Amino acid sequence: MKYMMLVCTDTEPDRDPSAAPDIEKWVAERDANGQRVTGSRFAPPSAATTVRVRDGELLLTDGPFAETKEVIVGFDLIECADLDEAVEVARAHPMAYGGRIELRPLVD
Amino acid sequence: MTDAAGAVAAAGAEAYPRIVAALIRITGDWTLAEDCAQEALAAALERWPRDGVPANPGGWLMTAARNRAVDGLRRATVERRKLRELALLTEPEPAPPEGDVVDDRLRLIFTCCHPALALEARVALTLRTVAGVPTAHIARAFLVSESTMTRRLTRAKAKIAAAGVPYRVPTGSALVERLPGVLAVLYLLFTRGYDADGEPAFATEAIRLARLLDTLMPEQPEVAGLLALFLLHHSRRAARRDADGNPLTLEQQDRSRWDHAGVAEGVALLDRAGHGPYALQARIAACHATARTAADTDWPAIARWYDHLVGLRPTPVVRLNRAVAHGYAYGPAAGLALLAEARSGGALDDYPPALAAQAELTARHGDRDGAAALFRAAGEAVGSEPERRVLLRRAAEVTR
Numbered sequence: 001m002k003y004m005m006l007v008c009t010d011t012e013p014d015r016d017p018s019a020a021p022d023i024e025k026w027v028a029e030r031d032a033n034g035q036r037v038t039g040s041r042f043a044p045p046s047a048a049t050t051v052r053v054r055d056g057e058l059l060l061t062d063g064p065f066a067e068t069k070e071v072i073v074g075f076d077l078i079e080c081a082d083l084d085e086a087v088e089v090a091r092a093h094p095m096a097y098g099g100r101i102e103l104r105p106l107v108d
Numbered sequence: 109m110t111d112a113a114g115a116v117a118a119a120g121a122e123a124y125p126r127i128v129a130a131l132i133r134i135t136g137d138w139t140l141a142e143d144c145a146q147e148a149l150a151a152a153l154e155r156w157p158r159d160g161v162p163a164n165p166g167g168w169l170m171t172a173a174r175n176r177a178v179d180g181l182r183r184a185t186v187e188r189r190k191l192r193e194l195a196l197l198t199e200p201e202p203a204p205p206e207g208d209v210v211d212d213r214l215r216l217i218f219t220c221c222h223p224a225l226a227l228e229a230r231v232a233l234t235l236r237t238v239a240g241v242p243t244a245h246i247a248r249a250f251l252v253s254e255s256t257m258t259r260r261l262t263r264a265k266a267k268i269a270a271a272g273v274p275y276r277v278p279t280g281s282a283l284v285e286r287l288p289g290v291l292a293v294l295y296l297l298f299t300r301g302y303d304a305d306g307e308p309a310f311a312t313e314a315i316r317l318a319r320l321l322d323t324l325m326p327e328q329p330e331v332a333g334l335l336a337l338f339l340l341h342h343s344r345r346a347a348r349r350d351a352d353g354n355p356l357t358l359e360q361q362d363r364s365r366w367d368h369a370g371v372a373e374g375v376a377l378l379d380r381a382g383h384g385p386y387a388l389q390a391r392i393a394a395c396h397a398t399a400r401t402a403a404d405t406d407w408p409a410i411a412r413w414y415d416h417l418v419g420l421r422p423t424p425v426v427r428l429n430r431a432v433a434h435g436y437a438y439g440p441a442a443g444l445a446l447l448a449e450a451r452s453g454g455a456l457d458d459y460p461p462a463l464a465a466q467a468e469l470t471a472r473h474g475d476r477d478g479a480a481a482l483f484r485a486a487g488e489a490v491g492s493e494p495e496r497r498v499l500l501r502r503a504a505e506v507t508r
Contacts, residue, residue: 001272082274083224084282105271 002037002106003086007074009099020097030078035089039076073099112157119165120149124240125320126166127173129212133275134193138265140180142237148172170197213238214277214324217317221290222273229264230293231300236261239313249300249307291334291386294318298338311342322377332377333387339374340393343367354494359402371397388417392433407437424455424462432465440473460490464499471506479506 014020030036050061064071073095080086083103090101124145131141148169162168174197181191220234232250235241247257267273278286294314301311318335325331347365349355375394381387392413399405414430427450435443447466456462467482483503487496 003272080272082272082276083222084274084276084278086272087224103271107270 001080001082001086003078003080003083004104004106005039005076005078005086005090005093006072006102006104007076007093007095007099008070008072008102009095011069013099014097017098020094021092023094026093030076030089035078035080035085037077037079039074041074042072045071070100112161113153115161115165116149116152116156119152119169120240121316123166123169124149125213125216125238127170128237128240129216130170130197131173131177132216133212134197135177135181135190136269136275138237138268140177144173144176144180145169145240147176211324213320215275217290217321218277218286219268219273219275221286221293222268223286223289224271224273225264225267227293227296229260230289231296232257232261233264234293234317235297235310235313239317241309241313245307245309249310287328287330290321291330294321294334295386298341302341308345311338311345314338315342326380329380329382330384330386333381333384333390336374336377336381336390337386337393339370339377340390340397343370343374343397349494352494354498358396358405363401366397383416385417385420388413388420392417405436407433411437424450424459428456428459428462428465432469435469435472440469443469444473458489460486460495460499463489464502467499467502467506476506480504 027036027039045064048062048064050063050065052059052061076093078086078089080089083105086103090096090103093101095101127145127148128141131144132138135141151172152165152169156162156165174194178191178194181194216238217234220237221230225233228250232246235246236243243257243261244254247254250257252260277283294317297317298311298314301308301314315335315338318331318338322328322331322335343366344361346367347356347361347363371394374390375398378387378391378394381390392410395406395410395413411430411433414426414433418426418430428447431443431446431450433443434446444466447462447469450456451462451466463482463486467479467486470482471479480503483499483506487499487503490496490499
């Protein structure tokens with residue numbers, strides 16, 4: 001199954017920042033074993049543009065569609081046998097400590 | 109007629125989780141599995157009174173459920189592989205002796221209790237799927253309508269499918285991480301049956317499930333500890349209330365009405381229960397359960413077990429109970445000192461049992477007016493009417 005990992009910040013990160021694993025190592029290991037399909041960091045939310053079409057008219061808004069303290073800072077698309085494996089991948093990511101990670105299964 | 113109905117009930121209790129678990133493993137369809145198991149029971153109720161109870165009732169039910177699943181899948185024209193596997197699924201002979209073969213029921217329990225599901229959904233799904241409790245009963249216990257509960261169960265099953273929750277028993281370090289979550293669901297289920305306004309049948313279901321889990325994982329000490337804890341608490345079920353439904357303290361209970369066979373079974377389990385949090389609570393319960401009279405209670409032993417427990421679970425409620433135990437073992441002053449520690453920082457404020465415990469200790473310490481005021485405060489804070497009556501009566505008693 002494919003899972004989208006939405007990597008987010010969190011207002012209450014882990015108390016010990018040094019406990020978080022290394023991101024380069026995380027990427028290298030998951031690229032090597034085939035669990036990570038692709039992924040990237042995002043430019044800051046200030047660079048975001050939200051797009052809507054209403055009554056045939058294009059509406060552009062500066063910024064992300066939801067103004068929250070927690071922002072999505074990146075994503076990784078991973079390929080795993082099941083949710084337990086995906087959770088193991090996510091828990092090893094540094095942002096599981098410094099922020100939070102939302103696992104969204106892809107429909108196909 | 110009643111003999112045959114009784115045979116269906118007995119065989120169903122044993123076979124239901126086995127059938128549902130096997131059908132889920134093969135078809136991956138939770139609803140189909142439950143429907144087929146239910147239909148098999150209905151067919152048995154119709155056939156057995158007429159044709160007699162079969163020699164292997166569990167096998168008969170498994171075959172009947174399997175045949176319905178085959179029909180259901182055929183109608184849905186699904187892939188051939190599932191049908192082939194179903195054809196191989198014959199009646200359950202006694203579980204194969206090989207150690208690696210995981211019982212389907214264990215898979216089912218771990219999947220129903222998966223931490224990716226909401227806690228209430230885990231409890232409800234375990235009741236529905238593993239224990240076979242009708243949705244209407246579960247809805248009543250959760251104080252929601254049957255249709256709400258049906259939606260909740262459907263949503264949980266949909267999440268299992270969509271999120272890829274595996275149908276598997278975790279191994280190694282993953283098992284160590286996941287087992288406490290499974291035990292917590294059973295514990296919650298048990299306390300639901302034990303609450304003043306709870307559904308008593310749930311306590312029995314929790315014991316049945318803990319027994320099953322203990323049979324399936326006899327090498328896990330905390331499973332034995334949890335089962336022991338259930339049995340020891342449950343042994344007092346007939347003595348916990350007076351004729352008007354008012355709760356009775358351990359001191360007031362008629363100990364001849366305790367279930368002594370249940371106590372013996374619980375105590376025997378402690379041999380292999382270790383010293384995890386549930387085992388420690390069971391050891392405390394055993395101290396109470398084996399005391400011939402309230403005065404014979406080995407309070408220093410109970411205080412010692414609470415000292416251990418507070419090391420593993422330093423929660424305000426454990427600290428409170430520890431203070432009470434020390435109060436009995438070493439005098440009210442010792443109890444009040446530990447209670448003040450437990451309540452520091454505002455923990456347990458407005459928690460009626462804490463106020464009641466402080467009231468009892470204060471009364472034994474000689475401050476009758478202070479005790480009466482605390483009993484009244486506890487009575488005002490408590491939610492259940494019978495408990496309020498008891499607390500207000502104690503307020504009057506101490507100043508008399």
